Amino acid sequence: MHTCIHFFFFFYNFLAFLNNDLWRGLNLISKGKNRTHAAHNYGYSGNNSLDSKMNELRERVISKNVNEPEFLQAFEEVLECLKPVFKKDNIYLGVLENIAEPERVIQFRVPWINDKGEHKINRGYRVQYSSVLGPYKGGLRFHPSVNLSVIKFLGFEQIFKNSLTSLSMGGGKGGSDFDPKGKTENEIIKFCQSFMTNLCRYIGHNTDVPAGDIGVGGREIGYLFGQYKKLKNSFEGVLTGKNVKWGGSNIRSEATGYGVIYFAENVLKDMNESLKDKRCVVSGSGNVAQYLVEKLIEKGGIVLTMSDSDGYIYEPNGFTKEQLSHIMDIKNVRRERIKEYLKYSKTASYFGKEKPWSVPCDLAFPCATQNEINNKDADLLIKNNCKMVVEGANMPTHIDAMHKLKKIKLLYVHLKLLMQGE
Known part of the structure; x- marks a missing residue:
């Protein structure tokens, strides 16, 4: 179950679909034609060691993405894995x-008025990373920690x-x-409407299809979709995660959390083990964590x-089902x-x-957010004889902690396998 195996699958799958000049150049190389010329064009000719060439690439990417630690960590x-x-x-x-270079980075102002009549300004982003395999697809996150680095890391991942789905x-x-925390329903509506007013010109069912993420659940998707319909006069599949009453899919809410457990169950099955009676520590209490826990209990x-x-x-x-x-009522209805x-x-x-890792x-x-498991947390998991870490969030494990867990042969199931298309 080593993560790298699946990166290899992605890499060759990605190459198979590349239809730009880079792939045509690489195609010549695979046939043994103009290898030296093509390698020189892409900056990887000569007799330098692999580590040296990787360092050169690393330095170029760092120089282009200064002050973007989350993206650089994902890169x-x-x-390393490849x-x-x-x-x-x-x-x-x-x-x-x-x-690693996004096709397009969009940043815009999101003005809205709170219930006190005060004018507020937030910053909106959409990073359209790669359309080689199809329309851009990925969620929207509303959280005070959001910045360009966070959005780029999420888009890169x-x-x-998405490539692993074969879709x-x-x-x-x-x-x-x-x-969204502490905001009234009316304030959420106003913000979502303003956000979509700016975003709508860049998305569409054949162009870019957003979905939810942290801070953007079914409620927010509904408000965003309503504003899109109003502006475009079109009822199309431009957002996923909608309520089934207006074009959404059955079991969409449950899909991610359930999928994580189905995958974990199959990993354990290969080891002649099961989920029954396993002591499980879960972080988070959002959509993924809720339905993951529901399926774990089942x-x-x-x-x-x-x-x-x-x-x-x-x-x-x-926890029991009751x-x-x-907890679902506290988080989804009362917003407490x-x-x-x-x-x-x-x-x-x-x-x-x-954090619950002690x-x-x-x-x-880990189903909460990026880098929630650091070196200290990894030590606690090892000390407490944890057998397997199954990621249910985007990059929840810091790279140093990941190395530490793998070094002791702790079974580590990577997000990219579990949240295909999410």
């Missing part, structure tokens, strides 16, 4: 350099995830530094934790913090401003 992860491919032929470094989907991502897993940005709740005997329904769950349980504990477990499911 570094892919660069080293065996580059050993076969370093011309593929040129392909990665091509992929999306290329790989005709390119990669993209968007969002805003708007914080499969007999013992889910000990869930969390939000304020802290985590610990249920020593594992208790999970309270997860500590409110304590009102419904006499056995639960709440740990403010902490809780002993068999399986860990």
Whole structure:
């Protein structure tokens, strides 16, 4: 289940579909024609060592993306993982350099008025990364941490995830530094309408199809879609994640969380194991985490934790379906913090401003946000004899922590396998 195997699959799949000048040049190389000339054109000729050539590429990408740590981390992860491919032929470094540069970066102002009549300004983004395989496809994230680096890292990852589906989907991502937390329903509506008024000129069912992400659930997708219809006078599939009443798909909400568990179940099956009675630590309490926990409970897993940005709740005997329904109501209907769950349980504990990785477990499911598992957290998972980490969020494990977990042969299931097309 090593991540690199699936990167290889993507890489060759990507090459097979490339229809631009780069692929035509590489095609000549594969036939043994003009190899030296083509390699020189893409900057990878000569007798330099592979490490030297990789460093040259790394330095070029860093120089173009200064002050973008999240994107550079995602790039570094892919660069390192594909080293065996580059050993076969370093011309593929040129392909990665091509992929790493987005086709288009869109940034726009999002003005809106809050309930006090105050004029507010947020920044919106859409990074249309690659349309080689099809229309851009990727979610929208509304969170105060959003900046260009975050959106670029998400868009870059999306290329790989979408390619693994074998469907005709390119990669993209968007969002805003708007914080939905603490906003009224009316303020959410106003922001979504303003955001779509700016975004609508860049998207379409054959061009770019956004979806949800952190801070953008079914409610927000509905408001965005309503504004798109109003502006374009068109009822088309320009957003995924809509309610089934206006063109959405059945089980769309559950798909990602369920998919993570189905994959984990099959990994364990190959080891003659199952999810039954496995102690599971889960971070997050959004859409992915909620339905992941629902399916874990159904499969007999013992889910000990869930969390939000304020802290985590610990249920020593594992959550029941009824208790999970309270959490769903707290997060989806009342829009409150997860500590409110304590009102419904006499056995639960709440740990403010902490992450759940100190809780002993068999399986860990990071489903919150990027870099939530750092070196210290990796040490805790190892100390507590965790057997497998299954990613349910975008780049939730820092690259140093990932190396540490793999070094001890802990089973590590990468997001790109689990969230294909998400």
